[in-house]
Amino acid sequence: MGMDMSSRLRRFHQARWDEPIIYELSTEGERGLLVPEVEEEIEEAVGDGVSKIPECMRRKRPPNPPQLSQPEVLRHYLRLSQETLGADLNIDVGQGTCTMKYSPKVNEELARSAKVTELHPLQDEDTVQGILEIMYKMDLFLREISGLDQFSFQPGGGAQALFAIASIIRAYHQDRGETQRDEIITTIFSHPVNAAAAAVAGFKVITLYPDEDGYPDIQALKAAVSERTAGLMITNPEDTGIFNPRIAEFTWIVHEAGGLCSYDQANANGILGITRAKEAGFDLCFFNLHKTFSSPHGCGGPAVGALGVTRELARYLPRPTVEFDGRKYRLNYDMPHSIGKVRSFYGAVPVVLRAYAWVMSLGAEGLREVAEIAVLNNNYLLKKVREIPGASAPYARGRHRMEQVRYSFEELARETGVGTEDVQRRMFDFGVHYWTSHHPWVVPEPFTLEPTESYSRKELDEYVAILRHVAREAYTDPDKVRNAPYNSVVHKIDHAALDDPSRWAVTWRAYLKKVKGR
Amino acid sequence: MAHPYIPNSAPRVKAEMLREIGVSSVEELYADIPESLRFKGEMNLPEPLRSECELRRHVEGILAKNKTCQEYLNFLGAGCWQHYVPAVCDEINRRAEFLTAYGGEPYEDHGRFQALFEYASMMGELVDMDVVNVPTYDWAQAASTSLRMAARITGRKQLLLPRIMSPDRLSVIRNYCQPDLEVTLVDYHRDTGQLNLDDLREKLSSQTAAVYFENPSYLGFIESQGEEISALAHQHGALCVVGVDPISLGVLAPPSAYGADIVCGELQPLGIHMQYGGGLSGFIATRDEERFVAEYPSRLFGLAPTVVEGEYGFGDVLFERTSFALRERGKEFVGTATALWGITAGVYLALLGPDGMQELGKGIMQRSQYAMKRLSQIKGLRVPAFGSAHFKEFVVDFNASGKTVAEANRALLERGIFGGKDLSAEFPQLGQCALYCVTEVHTKADIDRLADALQDCLR
Structure with missing residues (x-):
């Protein structure tokens, strides 16, 4: 049955190239790429081209990128890639809330086909029927998965989807003449952008905190709603992995007060095919196609926050939407009530394509299997992590969780003085990620694990073994943990300069001026 | 049958894990979801294509219906442009380590931080500014955020934007700046496209937070009054925000040279495929002053020392600004x-180097001037429609040709050519005009083919 990974630790060491900053590798006169020369006839016809630029608009000093040959550029960046821990290389259960699942390679190849990459967004519709078909059908899939009625792929990530949602809520109330509705209600365990995007859209934000059981406080919600309520923007299950069984009461309360309800389904990995936005009474939702739907995270994008709404709200969607008349797919700009655009063109289309291929590889039953195994893995991990000294899983005692858990090392910190950020750095010595949580830390010394469906039991055992080892080490050799990492790419970082205007350096030229005095 | 993407769907493992948890079925794990919320139907999705072979055949079959800019000769631009993408750019951005990384810390993801720091460093050199953000969604978002930053810095609410900027981009800005900020459009000179400074003077006031314009402009001409515009803005205590296509900066002056306080723009030309508009990526750059840095919503990666002498570490500069730290009180x-596109743009700039950027800019100027010259010889066309210098794009005026742009484009399409963007819906005041784009990918033969085809279909 293979190797038992529940106690074995790898003798891991990450690549450490000690790689210079690219400017330090520059040598005058080297070239990484030649550009095509202009034909003589063109030169004869128009001259050097640049003397047409008005004097005041000509570049006086040449720009100053570094000068490197092509193989040096390649080697430099390959070294940097080796110094980056992609999900493809590790047991990536440590980046909770991020749904670090497997991104199938075949989908990557399809997304990188010239039939996708070499399309201009303004081509005649007859020449892009294939990609429009994919977008339209993905919309149909998400309607099934959510129960809502139409989707837009324009938002370039969850944050932009939340902003689009706040914009739609604003437009809806404006159309009804209810401009006094200027409050959005959210919860502290919903992603911070629910609050932040609502504020940018002009709303006052009311944040609900959990009750003793870890659920958003329903009494607080009742007290918060009024004729000023524009909407509720909430996650369920929240970052704690606890499913709020009274969610339909929440949406009912807000609807009764005249508000709309938005479901942050950035991460829907534990409930695909199990429960939907529609049944819980939501008017809007979004899915992150780079999370639940397997498109790779790309160091932080490109991404899509697929935004879904009920029929009543469809007219507010960003334009254009993709429509099908039974014969031809087309882009529909005729949407006078649309909030306009949130992004140029139609969104990160290759991300939609990967998500389409992923759904096609699973079908309805497969999607449900994804959810069930993600939840199975999570509860398996929960049982194992609870057995680790100093670790706990606050709230919902004795209950099961959905796709992730927000754990606490409060006891570990109290007993050893080693906090969750120390544990985090030590985990890197074993080649895995470990994320604490967004601020504020309502759960003390938090960490958030989300195993998705993509890791085997052996791999989950291995992750737990690493975590257990680090926790034990906190008791036996706390300084070892505090001064970590040792086997990661770099050693413990001094962050003080990053908040000091006289020392921070966001570019190499700033660093040379401020730190090196050049 | 276990699904290849789902290791623990193997029946025996699944059973053992359930036993370990102490439940008899997965269903028990869902006990918290009440019956009334359960989805009881069957999702109406197609039968899955579980083998990779079938899946690939299916998706490729659909994609085969597309006609690409490799198969057709393309002259479309207008916010997404066909440039040559060096092989090394794709080699780097498809590396599994970068492609599948996400939000790790500057230890195990040190390479990601360094690559983005270097991207910012090279962009900083190109725009001649000291602070550049980790990229945002696209130029439209970069402009929107730059304008909100300007409003916070000045404590004012009025924004002045050019009347003939991209309506697509303007639509994003309008929505993003609601309800706090007020957008006012500034007129242009009909013959040159240049911003009407009299109108600007009239609209500038002590309420103006920012004057925004672009170089090259949406319609391709170079706005050459940069210094005058920024001076006027500054006289009124407003900031000057300039949007720029960075691929022009080998030959065009960086906006900071003519007084820009905040520079933003689009990275897609720098080594990123068009991807049906999915390759967009926006940047913002400023001087290294605390009042600017403190207003960025984006992440800013900075160099930091480690406990080992001489070792480079990284981290977030002024993280407390962000919504990650402060929720609705963040910027x-x-x-x-x-x-990933930021990393790619960095690779591109490193490959091109200073000479490459200058040669590329020059070649684009020459090719687009040649195209303007050739098209202007066609009876019925007026090229360029605006009497200014242009970079990469220019407006072709079809009003005297007896044909609409739509008709001309249909005829071109039949000849395997994607003609320029029809501007008649966006700018009715221009009548029948189209925006053409010529880059380094176009040869003399390509341009001649376009000219011959246009001549032919306008006959």
């Missing part, structure tokens, strides 16, 4: 956007 919001 706007930050989240997943387009980091």
